[in-house]
Amino acid sequence: MSRIVLIGGHGKISRHLTSLLVANGDEVVSVFRNPDHRGDIEALGAEAFVCDVETASVSDLQKAMVGADAVVFAAGAGPGSGAARKRTVDFEGSTKSAAAAEQAGVTRFVQVSAIGVDEGPEPGADEVWTAYVEAKRDADAALRRSGLDWTILRPGALTDDEPTGLVSLAEHTERGSIPRADVAAVIAAVLTFPETAGHTWDLISGETPIPAAVAAAVSAG
Template identity: 50%
Template sequence: MNVAIAGGHGKIALRLARLLAARGDTVLSLIRNPDHADDVRAAGAGPVPCDLERADAAEVAEKITGADAVVFAAGAGPGSGAGRKETVDRAAAVLVADAAERAGVRPFLQISAMGVDTEPAADRGEVWAAYIRAKKEAEEDLRARDGLDWLILRPGRLTDDPGTGTVTLAAPYVGHEAVTRDDVAAVIVALLDARGVRRRVLELIGGDTPVDAAVAALARDARDTRE
């Protein structure tokens, strides 16, 4: 499989690249900062400089043409202000989805966030509200597209603890517990392989079900629904 990752230097993206590369897949990681290229190469991916806050859809489409799937893993990060939540968490997600349609890459997995279906608490502040709003609008844009076989994955509170290999993965709502970034990456790999699981919004936290079994259950549900 040839996978393009937008936001390729992120913590989940690097873990995802390692897993895909280790099994022989080709990974192209779009990165804003060329100084991150060595980190991306060390993860087994090919760095592709591309500033998603400045590029247009045609430029991004050229870079991802030939991919079998796109993963949107970009984010403005916890130290950014409200303005970059708009330009990265929403606008860049829309841009990459536009590019995927142009390039004819239908499988598209977008990493989103818990809490987008409710109004953020006032005491969380302006930046948090902007983040939730951006993620919600990016989801709404993706869910309206007929040209992509999309998946939206909302992880719980992310940790850098070692992966457990077991999760809770289901349609909203599953709670707000933590999940390791290792396990998020493993779930993404399994979802990319499960081509029958598409056009779903899924939430992910730590749990007791092995990753492969959790994704297989979703695939069975999808088959039962079609039948």
């Protein structure tokens, strides 16, 4: 049994992940900003920790991580938010969470990013999309420089389709989409394999069962 802290705990990926982890017998601490969502989180079997990652201090976040075995950063400003919030949530939220994990003595850190961010925004992209891509790219770069045992997952376009359990996971994949539930299942698998630390992988739907895809990605180096 592990104790896992989810930052952005009310997001769709995190709620799928919570269900998987709880079913596995793990303890889940779900960090989310809206107190009205407490009932949703507790109904999934997780411990609710109300904290707004955008305005929280490192010490605020550290309190949620005491005694944890791993942290998953899956927060995002979400659709409809402006360019400034992409920076304060997707970048600063990540860097504060990583710093809090280090201060709490938690070494394992899994981050949900986005496919293609190292390439930068497409020419002519609008201000909000540009800010999103740059925030995710910079958050990944900062995490790689940390002393944590990090894994970065970069899913393609997210859907609410039913999970297939079949994915393509590699340092680089073609562009594609993937159900959020399958992203959650990959995170759960990654958390069980310490060998996944130090890897950045693109993730889309594919033809390989998730356990085999993770094992193959590790073997590929």
